[in-house]
Amino acid sequence: MAEHNVLIRPVEPGDALGLARVQIDTWRDAYVGVLPDDTLLDLDEMRAAVRWTRVVGNLRSAEALAVAEAHGRAIGFCHGGPGRRAVAEAVDREGPVAEVYALYVDPSFQGLGIGRALLADVTRRLIAHGFESLALLTLAENRHGRRFYDHIGGAAGEPIPSVVVGSPADQVPYFWPDMERLVQRLDAPAA
Numbered sequence: 001m002a003e004h005n006v007l008i009r010p011v012e013p014g015d016a017l018g019l020a021r022v023q024i025d026t027w028r029d030a031y032v033g034v035l036p037d038d039t040l041l042d043l044d045e046m047r048a049a050v051r052w053t054r055v056v057g058n059l060r061s062a063e064a065l066a067v068a069e070a071h072g073r074a075i076g077f078c079h080g081g082p083g084r085r086a087v088a089e090a091v092d093r094e095g096p097v098a099e100v101y102a103l104y105v106d107p108s109f110q111g112l113g114i115g116r117a118l119l120a121d122v123t124r125r126l127i128a129h130g131f132e133s134l135a136l137l138t139l140a141e142n143r144h145g146r147r148f149y150d151h152i153g154g155a156a157g158e159p160i161p162s163v164v165v166g167s168p169a170d171q172v173p174y175f176w177p178d179m180e181r182l183v184q185r186l187d188a189p190a191a
């Protein structure tokens with residue numbers, strides 16, 4: 001991470017296209033054989049950028065969107081906020097649960113500690129908004145992503161049937177009951 005001078009910073013209004021590019025490049029790399037080829041081929045940068053413009057422009061105060069920047073461009077991001085009903089139900093929690101809606105690192109920059117740093121930054125911000133526990137949903141077939149979440153101590157739940165960009169695909173909930181502990185773990189990589 002240091003060799004690329006990676007900066008982790010809050011999202012800025014001009015980031016939408018960068019977020020769209022990271023998301024699409026990451027999906028096309030990670031989700032081959034997980035989502036249908038046509039779905040991956042049909043992903044459109046401009047359409048995604050319009051969606052991200054809307055998200056960035058309407059960020060709620062309890063949300064956090066951190067961007068990893070290197071060589072003047074976005075190479076990863078993490079977006080979190082209040083848990084949606086599906087995630088709260090999946091982890092069977094009544095109280096407020098925070099959710100990570102998206103965590104993506106450009107394939108050329110994976111394995112350098114950037115995912116860890118982005119998730120730590122967003123988790124810290126969500127703790128400051130009053131959340132204590134964190135959950136997320138990931139594709140059941142996303143083996144690489146799931147190994148990352150296993151590695152950082154997430155407890156996996158039962159797969160739940162969902163529809164992702166129009167295609168049926170099971171999702172698996174991951175849960176961390178104590179976000180302070182998660183931050184400690186993210187801040188202290190195994191030697």
Ligand SMILES: CC(C)(COP(=O)(O)OP(=O)(O)OC[C@H]1O[C@@H](n2cnc3c(N)ncnc32)[C@H](O)[C@@H]1OP(=O)(O)O)[C@@H](O)C(=O)NCCC(=O)NCCS
Binds near residue numbers: 102114115143189
């Ligand atoms: C999953 C993802 C966010 C991880 O980010 P990353 O920057 O590659 O991961 P890091 O380099 O920060 O890894 C942090 C730790 O997790 C471990 N790790 C990462 N991916 C792993 C894997 N597939 N299997 C086992 N360990 C893994 C690393 O070895 C590292 O361990 P250490 O620091 O204790 O030595 C990134 O690979 C990615 O965007 N993948 C594709 C999209 C995706 O699956 N997103 C998440 C689901 S929504």
